[in-house]
Amino acid sequence: MIIRNPKDFWAGLMFLAFGLAFILFAAGTPAFLDPVLGSLRAPGYQMGSAVRMGPAYFPVVLGGLMAILGAIILLRGFASHLTGEAVRVHLPFNIVDLAVGIGVFALLLKYGGNLMLSADNAMLVAALAVSALSIKFRPNAKPLVLILAGCLAFAYTLKPLGLIGATLLLVFIGAFGGHEFKWKEVGILYVVLIIFSVLVFVKGLTLPFAICPAVIEDLCRF
C-alpha cells in the first residue's frame, strides 16, 4: 500500500493515537501494558451509567469518536485522488526526530537528579540540548525549536536569574531562530524590552517578578 496523502495519514494517526490514549487513561490501562507505561499506568475512573455518568463516561465516548474519525482519516490517506505538492507534508522534522526530542526531555527529567540537576535545570538543559541538536542536524527546524526553547529558557530561569537574565535568554535564543541575526540590533532590542518590561510589568502592574539575578540582588535594588 502506498500512502498517497501523507497529510491525511499523519493527521489520522495523530487523532487515532490521541483518541486511544484518552480512552485508555479514562477507562484504565490494561495490565499487559504495565511494563511499557511504567509510572504512567492508570487505574482509570468510574464509568457510571447514562443516568449517573461517572468521570470516565464523557471522555471514553469522545475518545472513541475521535479514534474512529482518526482511523477513517488515516485510511483516506491511502485512497486519495490527490497527489504531488498539494499533499506533501512540509514539516522540518520527522517522527523519529520528534521521538528523539521527547526522549531527551524524558531522560533528563528522570535521571537529571543523578547529574545534580534540579527539575527546573533539567528542563533547561534539555531545551538547550534539543536546540543544539536541531541547529546541527535539522537546520530547517531552527525557527520552531529555538522559539520554543527560548520560552522554556525564560520560564525556568525567571526565578533564579530574574527578569533581566531570563529575558536575555529569551530574546537572544528567539532572535537566533530568525533569518537575520545581528548582535547589535538584538542587543538594543533587548535593552529596550527589559526597560519597558520592568517599568510596565514589575513597577506598573506589580507582577511579583524578581528583576535581577538572585546572586546580585542586593547590588541592583532600586
Next chain:
Amino acid sequence: MEIIDNLALGFGVALSPFNLLMCLVGVLLGTLIGVLPGVGPVATIAMLLPITFNLNPIAALIMLAGIYYGAQYGGSTTAILVNLPGESSSVVTCLDGYQMARRGRAGPALATAAIGSFFAGCVATLIVAMFAPPLAEIALKFGPSEYFSLMVLGLVAAVVLAHGSLMKAIAMVILGLLLGLVGTDVNSGVLRFAFGVSELADGIGFVTVAMGMFGLAEIVANLEQKGHREVFTSKVGKLMPSKEDWKRIWAPILRGTFLGSALGILPGGGALLASFGAYTLEKKVSKNAHEFGKGAIEGVAAPEAANNAGAQTSFIPLLTLGIPSNAVMALMIGAMMIQGIAPGPQVMTERPQLFWGMIASMWLGNLMLVVLNLPLIGMWIKLLTVPYRILYPSILVFMAIGVFSLSNNPFDVFLMALFGLLGYVCVKLECEPAPMILGFILGPLMEENLRRAMLLSRGDPLVFFQKPISASFLIVSIILLVIIALPNLRKKREQVFVAET
C-alpha cells in the same frame, strides 16, 4: 421607550471620564495590534487579563471589548497597504484593498474601510441593544438539554466554517473537548488526565492554549516564510472617496452590516466568518463582479462593514447565554469571572449598568476610532515599517511574561510551548486550530449539561429531541452537517475557500 432609558443609563456609565479613558486605551491598543501582523486580539487580551484584576468590572470589560473591535479597524490598514492580514478577519480585504493601493487609491480604500466599519458599528450596537434583552429572557428558561444542544450547534457551526476537511475539523473539536476535561471533575472530585502533575489539577488554562496554538505557532509559521513586504506608505494620497465611490459603496456597506450582524450572533461565528460571508455575497450580487480581485471598492466596503458588525454582535451570545462564540469571547468570560461575575442571562437584570454601559461604550469606541484613525493613519503606517525580526522577539517576551504571571509557575510556559508545537503540527497537517479552541472552552460546560440533562431524563437520550428549543438546535445542526457533507456542496465549499485564501 424602555430601550431609550436603558441606553441613557448605559451612556451615563460609559461617559464617565475613567470609562471613556479605558475605552480610548482599548480602541487604540486594538488598532495597534490590528495593524501589526502576527499579533491578534486573542493574544493581546490574554496578556492584559492579569491587569484587569486591578480595574473595576465595567472599565475592564469596556477596555477589552475595545481591543476586539478596534483590531477590526486596524487590520484593514495592513491588509490594504501591505497585502498582509493584520488581523485574521481582514484576509478578504487584502484581495481588493491591496489592488486599490497598487493603483494609487490607497486613501479611498482606507477611508471606505473606516466609514463602513463605523456605520456597521452603529447599527450593530443598536442590534445588540434591541435583541439582547428578549434573547436573555428566553435564555432564562433554558434547561441543561437546551444548553447542551445549543453548544452542539455552536460546535457544528465552527466545523462547517473551518477550512479544509470536515472530518479533520470534527476531530479537532473533539480533541478540544477532551483537553478541556483535564483537571478536577466537578461532579466527583476525581482528578482526570493529570498524570501526577499538581499544576494540572485546575485544568489547562485557556490563555495558555490560545497563546500556544495561535501565538507561538503563528510566529514560527511567519519565520518560515521568506516573502518580502511592499508597503505603500507614500502613496496614500487623498483620503475621501469620490462621489462615484460613494454611489458604489453604500449598498455593499448596508448588506455587509446586516449579513455581518446575523453571522456574528451565531455561535462559532464572529468577525472572521462575517467578512468571508460578506465578500462572497457581494461577489454574487454586484454589478461590478468582474472587477473583484482587481481593486473593486465594494470588495473593501462589504467585508469591512461585516467584520465590525460581526465583532460586536458576537457579544450577544456571551451576554445573554453566557456562551462564548469564539476565542475572544471566551477570554471575555474569563475576565468576567475574574471580577466575580457569572456570565449568563442574569447579568442584564442583576448588573444593568455593566450590560448597558458596555453597549454604549461600543458606540463611543466606534466614534473614537473613526475620528482618531483617519488622522492618525500616518502613525500606523510608520509602525508597518518595523521589520518582523524586531517585532517577534518583543511578542515572545510579552507572551512569556503574560503566561508566566497566570500562576507564577514555569509549568504554564512549558504547556504553552507544548501547544505551540501541537498548533504548528496541526497547521502543517491542515487541521485548523480554531474549532479545537472552541471545543476546549465548551468541553466542561457540555459535559456538565449533558450529565444534568441525562439525570433529569433518567437516562433517556431522546430528551434532547422532546423539548422543542433543544430539538430545533439539533435539527439545524444535523441539516448543516448533511448539507456540507453532500458531495456537490462540498466541492463548492472547497472552491470558495480556495478562491478566498
